[in-house]
Amino acid sequence: MKLNHFSVSHVEGKSRAGLLKTARGYIETPVFMPVGTAATVKAMLPETLEKIGAQILLCNTYHLMLRPGEKIVNQLGGLNKFMNWSGPILTDSGGFQVMSLSKLRELDEKGVTFRSHIDGKKFLLTPEASIMIQETLKSTIIMAFDECTPFPVEKEVAEKSMKLSSRWAERSKSSFKGSNGSILFGIQQGGMFKDLREESSRYLNDIGFDGYAIGGLAVGEPQKKMFEVLDYSTDFFPKDRPRYLMGVGKPGDIIGAVLRGVDMFDCVIPTRSGRNGQAFVKNGTINLKNAQYQLDSSPIDESCFCYCCSNYSRGYLSHLVRSNEILASMLLTHHNLHYYMGLMKNIRELIKRGEFTTFAKQFFK
Numbered sequence: 001m002k003l004n005h006f007s008v009s010h011v012e013g014k015s016r017a018g019l020l021k022t023a024r025g026y027i028e029t030p031v032f033m034p035v036g037t038a039a040t041v042k043a044m045l046p047e048t049l050e051k052i053g054a055q056i057l058l059c060n061t062y063h064l065m066l067r068p069g070e071k072i073v074n075q076l077g078g079l080n081k082f083m084n085w086s087g088p089i090l091t092d093s094g095g096f097q098v099m100s101l102s103k104l105r106e107l108d109e110k111g112v113t114f115r116s117h118i119d120g121k122k123f124l125l126t127p128e129a130s131i132m133i134q135e136t137l138k139s140t141i142i143m144a145f146d147e148c149t150p151f152p153v154e155k156e157v158a159e160k161s162m163k164l165s166s167r168w169a170e171r172s173k174s175s176f177k178g179s180n181g182s183i184l185f186g187i188q189q190g191g192m193f194k195d196l197r198e199e200s201s202r203y204l205n206d207i208g209f210d211g212y213a214i215g216g217l218a219v220g221e222p223q224k225k226m227f228e229v230l231d232y233s234t235d236f237f238p239k240d241r242p243r244y245l246m247g248v249g250k251p252g253d254i255i256g257a258v259l260r261g262v263d264m265f266d267c268v269i270p271t272r273s274g275r276n277g278q279a280f281v282k283n284g285t286i287n288l289k290n291a292q293y294q295l296d297s298s299p300i301d302e303s304c305f306c307y308c309c310s311n312y313s314r315g316y317l318s319h320l321v322r323s324n325e326i327l328a329s330m331l332l333t334h335h336n337l338h339y340y341m342g343l344m345k346n347i348r349e350l351i352k353r354g355e356f357t358t359f360a361k362q363f364f365k
């Protein structure tokens with residue numbers, strides 16, 4: 001009998017509030033995972049992440065296998081000890097970034113051969129290697145190795161790619177040991193095609209995973225298209241497993257996806273836009289580089305209680321951004337992640353009260 005790590009406590013339409021049990025503690029869902037690419041969430045101290053309510057971080061296998069290498073991370077105690085974060089960590093499989101960042105990639109049945117974008121060194125990443133690297137990093141949630149279908153793509157290409165990902169999912173599961181109490185997620189592919197998404201899920205459900213991700217979205221398609229795919233793709237998963245939409249997104253994308261039954265998210269938007277001088281406010285973002293903020297003595301958001309908004313004016317932040325000061329990245333990343341954590345907490349509470357659908361309708365108006 002398979003141990004179930006996930007329980008749904010509240011359902012409103014397709015939206016769910018739940019609890020995911022991991023070897024590193026419980027995660028309340030829906031949840032947003034700040035991205036810590038190279039075992040650090042850029043410009044944020046781990047203790048600050050904890051303070052603002054981050055429950056789980058995402059780290060990138062591709063980056064860490066190249067530098068410093070998974071064996072070094074392992075010898076220094078594994079990712080948690082290495083980066084001084086005691087909570088759960090999800091690692092991706094490396095597949096997506098091999099395809100987007102590395103040089104001279106060659107894909108075949110076995111896996112992907114590529115050259116590092118750092119020093120040109122040659123690597124072969126296979127489902128077995130990806131799982132072994134993630135286990136060596138001592139990740140809490142491990143992702144199956146897949147091929148991310150680009151957008152737009154012909155149906156035949158999407159089908160061929162989805163079938164390859166299905167065979168790789170099987171190999172990922174076979175080589176997974178779960179040695180650190182870690183759990184394994186499978187990834188649904190199939191491009192923008194309903195029957196392919198359904199077929200992909202059938203393969204994954206037969207293999208059996210602790211959670212299911214939706215891959216191949218947030219690859220440049222319009223939001224409307226993404227929602228269309230989400231309208232049916234979450235229905236193909238078992239109800240008692242968490243669903244993770246990879247690489248999403250903006251607040252509106254997240255609200256729309258929760259409405260369609262998604263539980264987990266990750267995205268570089270709050271951190272990257274913070275480093276670019278952008279701050280999230282109620283109705284979108286403001287860019288502190290703009291001249292209109294130079295003499296503005298108000299905080300980014302009057303109603304925000306974060307460290308940045310409690311102590312600093314838009315005028316000061318505008319000066320830091322224009323001067324390329326490191327503190328600009330620190331303060332804006334802090335505010336943006338605080339905003340995202342607040343958004344997710346609000347979503348969880350609204351689902352529990354049965355008021356999320358009304359809130360979402362209002363938001364999209």
Ligand SMILES: [Zn+2]
Pocket residue numbers: 300301304305306307308309310335338
């Ligand atoms: Zn703030």
